[in-house]
Amino acid sequence: MSQIRSRAAVSPFRRISGEASFRLPSVDEAVLAAQPAEPMHCLRPTVITDTAARFAQSFQGDVLYAVKCNPEPAVLRAMWEGGIRHFDCASAGEVSLVRQMFPEADIHFMHPVKSRPAIREAYWRHGVRDFVFDSAGELGKIMEETEQAADLGLVVRLALPAGGAMYDLSGKFGAAVDEAAELLRAARPRALRLGVSFHVGSQCMDPLAYRRALVLVGDVIRRAGVAIDIVDVGGGFPVSYPDIEPPPLGAYFAEIEGAFDDLGLPAARLWAEPGRALVAAGASVVVQVQLRRGDVLYVNDGVYGSLSDAGAPAFRFPARLIRAGAKPSEEPRAFAFFGPTCDSADYMKGPFWLPADMREGDWIEIGQLGAYGACLRTAFNGFDRAQLVEVRDAPMLRTPGHEPLTLAA
Ligand SMILES: *Cc1c(COP(=O)(O)O)cnc(C)c1O
Numbered sequence: 206m207s208q209i210r211s212r213a214a215v216s217p218f219r220r221i222s223g224e225a226s227f228r229l230p231s232v233d234e235a236v237l238a239a240q241p242a243e244p245m246h247c248l249r250p251t252v253i254t255d256t257a258a259r260f261a262q263s264f265q266g267d268v269l270y271a272v273k274c275n276p277e278p279a280v281l282r283a284m285w286e287g288g289i290r291h292f293d294c295a296s297a298g299e300v301s302l303v304r305q306m307f308p309e310a311d312i313h314f315m316h317p318v319k320s321r322p323a324i325r326e327a328y329w330r331h332g333v334r335d336f337v338f339d340s341a342g343e344l345g346k347i348m349e350e351t352e353q354a355a356d357l358g359l360v361v362r363l364a365l366p367a368g369g370a371m372y373d374l375s376g377k378f379g380a381a382v383d384e385a386a387e388l389l390r391a392a393r394p395r396a397l398r399l400g401v402s403f404h405v406g407s408q409c410m411d412p413l414a415y416r417r418a419l420v421l422v423g424d425v426i427r428r429a430g431v432a433i434d435i436v437d438v439g440g441g442f443p444v445s446y447p448d449i450e451p452p453p454l455g456a457y458f459a460e461i462e463g464a465f466d467d468l469g470l471p472a473a474r475l476w477a478e479p480g481r482a483l484v485a486a487g488a489s490v491v492v493q494v495q496l497r498r499g500d501v502l503y504v505n506d507g508v509y510g511s512l513s514d515a516g517a518p519a520f521r522f523p524a525r526l527i528r529a530g531a532k533p534s535e536e537p538r539a540f541a542f543f544g545p546t547c548d549s550a551d552y553m554k555g556p557f558w559l560p561a562d563m564r565e566g567d568w569i570e571i572g573q574l575g576a577y578g579a580c581l582r583t584a585f586n587g588f589d590r591a592q593l594v595e596v597r598d599a600p601m602l603r604t605p606g607h608e609p610l611t612l613a614a
Pocket of ligand 1: 271273274293315316404406407408439440441442478479480481482
């Protein structure tokens with residue numbers, strides 16, 4: 206990841222002042238100027254800022270950006286500019302990155318299993334006070350490494366039955382209802398503030414999944430019989446992909462707010478931890494075709510690069526041709542891709558719809574890759590080079606409810 210070369214990094218404060226002293230290029234301008242033979246990541250800082258601002262202003266609680274989804278500094282700056290002040294971190298590395306960039310940020314350590322040195326570094330060096338756990342063992346570690354601190358936010362992660370999301374996260378983390386209630390009782394006397402969290406799974410297509418989870422939270426709280434200060438509904442908010450249009454964001458917020466009200470906790474604060482929803486539309490990757498064989502294109506990025514979700518998880522992404530000179534065919538055709546490594550698993554079945562006359566040297570812009578794209582790159586087989594450019598383009602796909610605030614009035 207250290208191989209990403211940052212070009213045209215722009216100070217957010219210059220944008221706030223509204224001076225149009227520079228203009229970001231479009232994707233086409235950037236590609237035709239650079240003729241990139243390496244994957245070119247095209248970051249849309251304004252799209253990220255607008256999406257974050259809209260989410261933060263519509264959600265009735267604190268919005269914690271899930272940093273793992275895209276930890277690129279330019280992305281974090283765009284978040285901050287959109288009004289995001291809370292960050293959901295899962296490692297000492299993420300905590301330290303966010304703290305270094307934003308001394309004022311509220312950082313929350315939301316991984317239920319942490320190393321002892323990571324807990325110490327977060328608490329003593331970076332001022333982190335909120336920690337998640339889903340076991341008595343982890344609560345013990347947090348108390349020991351913070352030396353029985355009296356200023357902790359302690360959040361119990363609740364396990365959920367699977368359902369509704371394209372990525373199920375229920376298998377690894379979370380305490381069952383009985384155990385969660387017990388953990389809340391154990392943590393109450395040690396917590397300055399006490400919370401319950403869950404994660405419905407990523408790319409969750411069903412707003413009712415949040416309501417069902419909040420009903421379960423109600424069960425846990427009743428069994429525990431202790432006061433609760435924080436209810437954290439996690440991430441999972443979906444975005445559009447080709448032929449997949451989720452319900453509008455407002456439908457999710459309506460279910461969450463309704464079910465939260467039903468819990469009858471007027472003093473509790475609502476949190477959310479969106480990742481994908483805030484950044485997916487904020488970046489695309491331009492790849493180049495190195496060979497065509499029938500309906501398969503050999504391109505220079507793949508499942509060991511930023512297209513991991515196009516591999517085994519078989520996500521489909523929007524794609525479009527960028528070509529200098531000759532006009533492309535108007536006939537669309539379904540293509541599959543091979544990535545650059547020698548592993549035959551480096552295959553993306555798509556289909557990616559592109560002009561029928563695709564050929565060597567063509568560039569392809571692949572969209573909705575701001576989430577779980579660049580952050581998953583590896584150096585496998587030596588394909589570790591990529592460029593980063595900031596562009597002014599609109600998203601390649603719109604997600605309902607993500608329209609910029611200025612248009613929504
Ligand atoms: C990954 C993760 C998120 C973000 O999930 P999205 O589906 O990208 O919104 C939020 N919270 C936790 C604890 C996570 O692990």
